[in-house]
Amino acid sequence: MTASTAPLFDRVAIIGIGLIGSSLARAVAEYGLARTVVCGDRSEAACIKAMELGIVDAAYTDPVTAVDGADLVVLATPVGTFAAVAEEIGLSLAPGAIVTDVGSVKQVVLRDVAPSLPDGVHLVPGHPVAGTEHSGPEAGFAALFQGRWCILTPPPGTQAEATEKVAELWRRCGSKVEIMEASHHDRVLAITSHLPHLIAYTIVGTAADLEEDTKSEVIKFSAGGFRDFTRIAASDPVMWRDVFLNNREAVLEILQRFTEDLTALQRAIRWGEGDLLQETFTKTRAIRRGIIDAKQA
Numbered sequence: 001m002t003a004s005t006a007p008l009f010d011r012v013a014i015i016g017i018g019l020i021g022s023s024l025a026r027a028v029a030e031y032g033l034a035r036t037v038v039c040g041d042r043s044e045a046a047c048i049k050a051m052e053l054g055i056v057d058a059a060y061t062d063p064v065t066a067v068d069g070a071d072l073v074v075l076a077t078p079v080g081t082f083a084a085v086a087e088e089i090g091l092s093l094a095p096g097a098i099v100t101d102v103g104s105v106k107q108v109v110l111r112d113v114a115p116s117l118p119d120g121v122h123l124v125p126g127h128p129v130a131g132t133e134h135s136g137p138e139a140g141f142a143a144l145f146q147g148r149w150c151i152l153t154p155p156p157g158t159q160a161e162a163t164e165k166v167a168e169l170w171r172r173c174g175s176k177v178e179i180m181e182a183s184h185h186d187r188v189l190a191i192t193s194h195l196p197h198l199i200a201y202t203i204v205g206t207a208a209d210l211e212e213d214t215k216s217e218v219i220k221f222s223a224g225g226f227r228d229f230t231r232i233a234a235s236d237p238v239m240w241r242d243v244f245l246n247n248r249e250a251v252l253e254i255l256q257r258f259t260e261d262l263t264a265l266q267r268a269i270r271w272g273e274g275d276l277l278q279e280t281f282t283k284t285r286a287i288r289r290g291i292i293d294a295k296q297a
Contacts, residue, residue, distance in 0.1 A: 008072075009035075013072070013073045014040070017049075020130075020131065025037050034072070039058075041059065073093065075102070078103075078241075079109075079239075082113050099121060107247075109153075110125065122162035124162055124163050125152065128150045129148055152179050152180075153179070189247070194251050195255060198251070198255065201233050203233075205233075
């Protein structure tokens with residue numbers, strides 16, 4: 001076995017076996033990234049399903065038992081649970097272990113997880129920018145991270161070797177890795193991910209409040225745009241509740257800018273300013289082409 005194909009870790013413990021957690025468990029097993037993969041999940045049904053699917057070697061409803069002897073611990077629960085989970089498992093973490101996560105808000109990890117980690121345990125927050133609207137252990141698949149970005153936000157002073165091991169894990173899962181500061185990550189994701197989800201929830205919520213006859217026609221004649229919004233709005237409500245509450249400053253800042261831009265378009269439509277509308281749509285069309293060129297479509 002060569003160095004490039006040898007397991008990176010001896011025992012990986014994934015806390016939370018939903019879409020991302022189960023996808024990572026599958027990828028770790030498929031690509032030989034650890035000798036043992038276990039999960040911890042409060043839901044006994046999720047643990048049973050994970051074992052039935054054969055995606056972990058063991059499953060525990062007690063996260064303390066799950067992290068016992070693990071040299072990599074991955075938090076894959078909603079970010080609102082991080083403080084409680086970290087406090088519970090902190091004293092049971094093995095010396096030298098690495099703790100990472102898959103949440104889409106990163107400053108909260110430094111705030112809620114770092115204080116509970118003992119000396120000698122390394123924190124390397126992470127965010128695989130990938131997902132679907134589905135949830136649960138049966139929703140995962142190993143190829144979810146192929147060609148996608150994974151952003152790591154190690155705090156100052158983090159051991160370089162620990163950061164590189166987490167980066168290599170994601171590279172072997174097929175991801176491209178970027179390192180950035182946590183607050184910058186949260187601001188970038190507020191516009192690329194969090195605001196679009198908020199808009200999708202709002203548009204679908206507006207449709208849900210229409211009169212019954214109109215609502216039925218909206219569903220019947222859904223065009224591509226509305227279908228895309230319903231897909232996004234079907235995402236895990238607990239996860240997204242926690243995202244907005246834990247990235248509120250960045251989301252509110254971007255939401256204010258969006259509101260101002262929307263008001264400008266509203267004014268252009270009211271006053272028949274076709275040139276302004278066309279200029280705006282031409283500019284946004286170029287963004288879409290850039291996303292396609294970057295193979296992120």
